[in-house]
Amino acid sequence: MNEIDQLIQLLAKLPGLGPRSARRAALYLLKRRESLLTPLAQGLADAAAHVAQCSQCGNLDTTDPCAICADARRDGTHLCVVEDVADLWAIERSGAFAGRYHVLGGTLSALEGVGPEELRVEQLVARVARDGVGEVILALSATVEGQTTAHYLADRLGQSAVAVTRLAQGVPMGGELDYLDDGTLSAALAARRPVGR
Amino acid sequence: MNEIDQLIQLLAKLPGLGPRSARRAALYLLKRRESLLTPLAQGLADAAAHVAQCSQCGNLDTTDPCAICADARRDGTHLCVVEDVADLWAIERSGAFAGRYHVLGGTLSALEGVGPEELRVEQLVARVARDGVGEVILALSATVEGQTTAHYLADRLGQSAVAVTRLAQGVPMGGELDYLDDGTLSAALAARRPVGR
Known part of the structure; x- marks a missing residue:
């Protein structure tokens, strides 16, 4: 396999690029050697060399702790x-x-065999106890796995004095009621608030 | 700008990847450092170092002349x-x-300022005269630019003894007549052939 085929195969592994668009991307790169192909090779090598997981929060950054921590x-x-x-x-x-x-690194999932030890749960519990955290906001997906994980974390953090909250559920900005699913409408109705707040 | 943002900006320049999918691709890569990020950086560097245009036909390959030539x-x-x-x-x-x-490298286009000297036309004429080519098959797009280019090339090659042909136009495999445009139908009707050939 020559370098062109190898490049196409690697590009095809990226999310959003199939075999056809990987061929297109490879040609596009080969025609822009100086302006894109070489900079991208360098950019990937730089990222591989310098980007690491933050040991505190699990974020990816070029420093540890990350810029936010x-x-x-x-x-x-x-x-x-x-x-x-x-x-x-x-x-x-x-x-x-x-x-x-x-950053948890995923959600609990019995189907995919993801238990608490696969996620950064212990680090979260230890961090809350150690760092004087007053409120933990669970910004997890409104899916079955996300909500299961939220309940589990709320349980685990229940022993500490920390307040555990989650994102509000309701009508998204610009959302038309006609197109909303029943679950969202029910949640928005149940969590209705006085006008003017 | 740090290495992550830089990587996202470079990935967003690929055809088929917008800013959003470039972020997704960057994260995907950063999570697969050994299996994808480093190999892709190496693959791009290899392609930049070894792939060149064939001096005979304009194809891209790791050898010159290319494997086909x-x-x-x-x-x-x-x-x-x-x-x-x-x-x-x-x-x-x-x-x-x-x-x-x-490989011409494009089509003639008055709008985009592409004249014969921007394409590999002279090389084509010289090659036909030199290499004992019997038939030149113009496999150009069935667009205005493609057909203009085909007419121009047929003119240019008219002085030589070479036969100049073009791809047949007609109903594509699996094409339903009901969904075909008028131009294709007209071309297919005009170029109808006896059944059994």
Whole structure:
């Protein structure tokens, strides 16, 4: 197998690229050697060399502790628990949270054999006990696995004095009622709030 | 900008990956350092170092002349002219052609300022005169630019004794008449052939 086929095979492993778009991407790269192919090779090598998991929160960054854990202006009393680094990034983009994070690394799943020891649960419990955390916000997916994990974590943290909260469920911004599923509508109705708050 | 953001920016330049899927791809890579991130960095570097344009036909390969030009079993009297290396790959995948290729590098386009000197036209004319080519098959897109280019090339090759042909136009395999455009139907009707040939 020559270098072109090998490159296509590797690109095809990326999420969102199938065999056909991997061929297209490989040609696109080979035609832009100086402007894209070489920089991307270098960028990947740099990322492999410098990016590591934060030993405190599980975030990925070029420093350990990560920039968020190291930032003294962030509010250490609020700890937001997320499944994945992608979720951390999404909350950071919203700009709505000034506390710190804890990346679980997934959700509990009996089907896929993911138990508490596969996730960063012990680190979370230890961190809450040690760091004077006042509130743990469970920002987990509104799926069966996410909610199972939330219940488990609430149980585990029940012995400590920490407040455990979760994200509100309801109608998303710009959401049209007509297109919402029954579960979301029920949750939004049950959690209705006085107008003007 | 740190290594992660840089990687996302580079990945977002690939065709088929937007900013969102580039973030997803970057995380996917960072979680698979040994199995994918490092091999892909190496694969890109290898491709940048070893892949070059064939000086005869314009194909991309790790050798010059490319494997097709160097293969003595290929029929040098049939020369298939394609716009792009992707088209060459597509015809090779079909397995229906045993001759050699000539990659133009695009089509004539007044709008985008692409004239004959931007394409490998002179090389084609010289090659036909030199290599004893008997038939030039114009495998160009059935678009205005593709057909303009085909007419131009047929003119340019008109002085030589070479036969100039183009791909048949008609109903694609599995195509339902009901869904075909008028142009294709007209072309298929005009080029109708006796049953049984």
